[in-house]
Amino acid sequence: MELPTRHFFRGDDGYEQARARTVWNARTPERYPDLVAQAADVDDVVAAVRYAAAHDLQIGIRSGGHSWAGNHIRDGGVLLDVHGLDRCEVDAEAGTAVVGPGVGGSVLAGRLWEQDLFFPAGHCKGVCIGGYLLQGGYGWNSRVLGPACESVLGLDVVTADGEQIYIDGENHADLYWAARGSGPGFFAVVTAFHLKLHRRPRVCGSSLYVYPIELAEQIYPWARSISAEVDRRVEFQMVASRAVPGAGLDSPGIVMASPVFADTEQEAIDALALLETCPVRDRALVAVPYAPTDLETWYAGVMSNYPDGYRYATDNIWTSASADELMPGITRILETMPPHPAHFLWLNWGPSPQRQDMAYSMEDEVYLALYGVWRDAADDEKYGDWARSNMAAMEPLQTGIQLADENLGRRPAPFATPEAMARLDRVRAEYDPQGRFHSWMGRA
Structure with a gap:
């Protein structure tokens, strides 16, 4: 049974490089597939799958390697890298x-x-x-x-x-x-x-507010109170961290950077106006109610929180809990937060419209995500459990999680409704009866 031209068995020269390069997170998992196969085209994919079937091996798949947990890297089996399929x-x-x-x-x-x-x-x-x-x-x-x-x-x-x-x-x-x-x-x-x-969208813009973190007790309850009112053209999100270098703040702060998409500039300004109602608006260190922007500017701002070469550990929850229920957990998150660029994301997401019928079936009004980010491997024990432990403490308030920032291997949690999971199991049994492809970590 042929394999893709570029492949590495464990022990081959180049194996470790091929394994490690599939993970963006510098915290490469200590899991070792038997074989790394790098697909250049569809024929290579077919060859790798048929090889795995012939040798009764399971398969993990990597496209870009931005799974924080390195989901595609498992012990044994085949790691199929499809990054080269870039049509x-x-x-x-x-x-x-x-x-x-x-x-x-x-x-x-x-x-x-x-x-x-x-x-x-x-x-x-x-x-x-x-x-x-x-x-x-x-x-x-x-x-x-x-x-x-x-x-x-x-x-x-x-x-x-x-x-x-x-x-x-x-x-x-x-x-x-x-x-x-x-x-x-x-x-x-x-x-x-x-x-x-x-x-x-004809108009793409953003607002920007930066507040000292000491105002958290006023800001987060306000954000929860307006969650259902935020115009759907606005992505209202808050990022708290120990420093806000882009705003010249070397002390803990809360950044509200909210993209808006509209047909006219006035519509964009009007959609963002709600953010001016923050009860501590007069204490903002930076306040830009509206400015035009573009994709490159947005990407540059986002990536300041996700530098290359760092070590990451994440976790998240969906929730519809009240501010009173959420604040004890948020306070603990802020008190225990590692140094920048570690951060805490709050996103006002819903209530959402009826979705199409698909496996994606879990979301709620508010999304909370923690990103532990550090450079030195010696700090793994110090910072590696910050995200998981804080989300675990708030677990009674969660509806579930979203898979983009999952930590299922260390904290299993629902990411789809029970009905959707039951259907996924039925469809898997039909299309993959031998369990050729790995299931989610934390679930058999």
């Missing part, structure tokens, strides 16, 4: 695209921007669309356009027996349903996504 064909007239899993979301977004088109790509540079779309896809303007998986019209996949098929609502509908929201537990290899594109 990107845009049909501007039809408003569609066919894109390989190894294409960066920011690369796709930039190319579309130049053609007056838009897709809700992820907020971080370097994240490839493979894992991003499978887990749901919270991206630019997703409060209006929906999670990006709702804009997936179909997929080209290789199944557990090495068969190439196209799936959509009419072809292998159950597998198409599963592909939109099952994330790292999806039981096929995606070789291309067929995407619905959108018109680029």
